[in-house]
Amino acid sequence: MRKLSFGMNVSLDGYIAAPGDDIGWGGPPSEELFQWWLELERASGLSLYGRKLWETMSSYWPTGDQQPDATPAEIEFARNWRETPKVVFSSTIDKVDWNTRLVTGDAVAEITRLKAGDGGPMGIGGATLAGAAMRAGLIDEYQLATYPVLVGGGTPFFTALDNWVNLNLVETRTFPGGVVLTRYQTRR
Numbered sequence: 001m002r003k004l005s006f007g008m009n010v011s012l013d014g015y016i017a018a019p020g021d022d023i024g025w026g027g028p029p030s031e032e033l034f035q036w037w038l039e040l041e042r043a044s045g046l047s048l049y050g051r052k053l054w055e056t057m058s059s060y061w062p063t064g065d066q067q068p069d070a071t072p073a074e075i076e077f078a079r080n081w082r083e084t085p086k087v088v089f090s091s092t093i094d095k096v097d098w099n100t101r102l103v104t105g106d107a108v109a110e111i112t113r114l115k116a117g118d119g120g121p122m123g124i125g126g127a128t129l130a131g132a133a134m135r136a137g138l139i140d141e142y143q144l145a146t147y148p149v150l151v152g153g154g155t156p157f158f159t160a161l162d163n164w165v166n167l168n169l170v171e172t173r174t175f176p177g178g179v180v181l182t183r184y185q186t187r188r
Contacts, residue, residue, distance in 0.1 A: 002114065003121040004048075006130045007040065007143030009179075011151045014158065016127060018151035021052065026147045030176035031073065033145060038077050040143070044084060045119040048111065050126025051090035054100075057081070057125075062098050087114070089129050108136045131159030141185050142167065148178040 008016045009026050017023050029037065041047075049057065064070060064078035086100040089107045096102045103110050111133055114122060124130050124139070133139050144157065167184035174180050 001116060002045070002119055003140045004111070004115055004124055004133065004138055005040075005044075005121060005141040005143060006124050006133070006139050007037075007141075007145070008125065008157060009145045009147060010157045011147055011149050011154075013150045013152065014156050015151050015154040016157050017155040019154045021155070022151075023056075025149050025151050026179075027177075029145075030179070031071070033175040033179055033181075034071075034073050034077070036173075036175070036181065037145075038073050038080070040123070041077065041080055041084065044121055044123045046114065046122045047084055047086045048114075048122055048124040048129065049086060049088045050129035051088065051093060052128075053126035054086075054088045054090070054093075054096070058096075058098065089126075107132050108138070111138055112136070127155045127157070127159070134159050134165070135161060137165075137186075139186060141170075141183060143181070143183050145175070146180045146182065 009029070010016055011025060018025050061078050061081040065075040082098050084099065086098070087103055088096050088100055089103050089110070091104050093102070107129060115138060124133055130139070166187040168187055169182065170185050171183040172181065
């Protein structure tokens with residue numbers, strides 16, 4: 001069975017986006033944090049995206065390595081992003097590119113099917129999609145890069161749940177700028 005992880009940058013008050021879908025509150029990640037995200041992405045065998053995150057990622061990373069100021073890590077991230085198989089879950093778009101497949105039906109059923117298959121770990125991104133996977137008990141690990149900023153509202157990292165989910169802390173790490181990484185695995 002494949003492992004499913006949900007990781008995002010998050011404000012100290014628990015939001016992945018401020019009101020108006022503003023994700024600029026964190027500023028660019030430090031080189032060290034960006035490298036950590038790159039290593040996580042390299043280890044992923046499949047990336048699962050909701051529509052909004054897909055639109056954000058696909059608007060930059062297909063050519064991110066061609067930007068004049070791209071760092072070596074950004075060049076590697078862009079190349080890895082293009083090469084990693086991706087699944088986008090959306091009922092409002094009709095075309096995806098860059099080694100990506102579109103799913104318009106039941107997201108939980110498809111994620112369950114993908115988890116039961118062979119392959120490397122999977123990462124999931126996007127609040128609505130990850131929220132559905134959380135409620136279905138499909139997420140095995142949570143990775144939060146918490147920034148020292150309060151945004152006061154917006155899109156929360158965690159969704160409302162029907163039941164408690166017990167977690168084990170498996171890693172903490174501090175990055176430049178006061179960003180604190182915490183990784184938790186779901187107790188089964």
